[in-house]
Amino acid sequence: MSLAPGAVIGIIGGGQLGRMSAMAAARLGYRVHIFCPEADAPAAQVAAACTVAPYSDHAALARFAGAVDVVTFEFENIPTESLALLASRRPVRPSPEILAISQDRLREKRFLNDCGIATAPWRAVEDADGLARAVAELGLPAVLKTTRLGYDGKGQAMLRDPGDAGIAFAALAPRPLVLEGLVDFAAEISVMVARGADGAVVAYDAVENRHKHHILDLTLAPAPLPVELLSEAGAMARHIAEKLELVGLLGVEMFVTEIDTLLVNEIAPRPHNSGHWTLDACPVSQFEMQIRAVAGLPLPPATRHADAVMKNLVGPEDMALWPRILATPGLIAHHYGKDEARVGRKMGHFTRLFPRGALPGAFGIEDALRLR
Ligand SMILES: Nc1ncnc2c1ncn2[C@@H]1O[C@H](COP(=O)(O)OP(=O)(O)O)[C@@H](O)[C@H]1O
Ligand SMILES: [Mg+2]
Structure with missing residues (x-):
């Protein structure tokens, strides 16, 4: 079709x-x-x-x-x-089966591990005794999460010492829950991958994501990490898309550990906040790629003509900056049309482009984000 x-x-x-x-x-x-x-x-x-x-x-x-x-x-x-x-x-498109996997952290982790893809160590937690066993097996610190309905860090609790377990268990619903070993990550990255109805797979370059209060704050494209690691991330995302027999777009979130290994955190079979940079830095954005896949059109290469930094605009604090964002040369501003800027609500984002290969280091990025 x-x-x-x-x-x-x-x-x-x-x-x-x-x-x-x-x-x-x-x-x-x-x-x-x-x-x-x-x-x-x-x-x-x-x-x-x-x-x-x-x-x-x-x-x-x-x-x-x-x-x-x-x-x-x-x-x-x-x-x-x-x-x-x-x-x-x-x-x-994507199929209900794929959505069912991504809706449930336990199914998601089982699926990934069955594909030979590493995740943080995890245990399913059905009840308080199960949590005690999981804590004994994985050790602390660890993160207790609901298996369903979590987003922007909601439905999660950090366990630092055994005394945290009871309160966290009582606070999280629905059950079962999942306990994950805390990954001491060097960076968080993600890859947007698409697969067409004809089975062709394309993946955008891996990007680095930095969070503030569990909400995505910045995306750096490409991720400033060794190229071998980034191509491994791309290969993993393609492998997942193929195993899922995806038709559509999928975001794959990963942790880069201190020893440069990749662990997949979660997958999302839809456009993803960490792919917004593609609107301005790629001839074909993640949104067009999704529509092409869903409509049965050919998928063009996921090429990138620029490096980019994407900054999310969250809640009333960031939206107060909107006039200054519009007045700052070089910022590409996106507003989502929401009238009420509640705390933690994603209201828009902006992107700044750099020539390919010229993404600045930490100080340069800070400078590039400075408003007039
Ligand atoms: N096992 C873990 N180890 C370290 N950090 C984690 C772990 N799980 C989640 N986090 C942190 O919390 C963020 C949100 O968790 P995630 O599982 O992606 O849930 P969601 O995005 O659905 O809220 C991650 O991007 C990461 O920064
Ligand atoms: Mg996430």
Whole structure:
């Protein structure tokens, strides 16, 4: 199946990822129909149509399926039954099976380890006794996480000494949980990979991600790390896409350990915040690549014509800087159309480009981010 211009791409989820996908789809001549529970969502503002209904509303989902040619998503926490309903009526890309793996940290880790890919050491935790056993086996510090519904560090607790276990266990739901050994990482990196309906796989260069309060703050493209390590990261992401028989786009988050080994942290079968730099530094962005894969179009190479730094704009503090961002030469500004700048809410981002190979070091980056 390859969609002709004028076809309708259905996107589940109405956030900024859907907004930027919808803009990429429009450029290729497609119409986008958003399905999300909120009125006036960032994606709906730039889409041809929007259904506002809960993700569990089967009648609304059935009408939506009838109005679109293919379904994709920008949001992972879609109920299984809702996806099954959509998949019974229209192609869903990436497949519901892939989403089910990425929705559940335990399935995700089992899948990755079964593919021969290393993760942080982990144990499933069903109850308090299970947590005590997991702590004894993995040692501390460790991170206790919910298996479902986590994002931006929510649904996680750090265990530093055995006394932390009881409180953390009581605070986290739903169960089961997963305990992960704390990785003393040198850097966090990610790779965006796409696979087309014809099986062709393309991967963008690996980038470094720096977080603030568990929310992505900066992405450096390419990651300032040895090239062998970056090509290994790319090969791992391709391998995962192939094993999943992905049709669509996938973000692969990894830790680089102190001894330069790679551990996969999590996968996300959708555009990813750490791929926003591709909008400005690549001829074909992650959003266009996703739309091409979902629409059955050929995938062009994921080439990069510039180095880039992407800075997220989060909450009221960063949005107060918006006029200065607009007034600073060289910053490429992106606003997500959200009116309420709540604490921790991603409101926009900006990118600064550098000639290929000229990404500056730490001081240079600080300088490049300075506003007028
Ligand atoms: N096992 C771990 N060791 C070290 N740091 C971790 C570990 N798990 C998570 N983190 C840190 O917390 C961040 C968020 O965790 P992650 O599992 O990616 O959840 P999410 O992105 O869904 O909130 C990671 O990017 C990393 O900085
Ligand atoms: Mg993450």
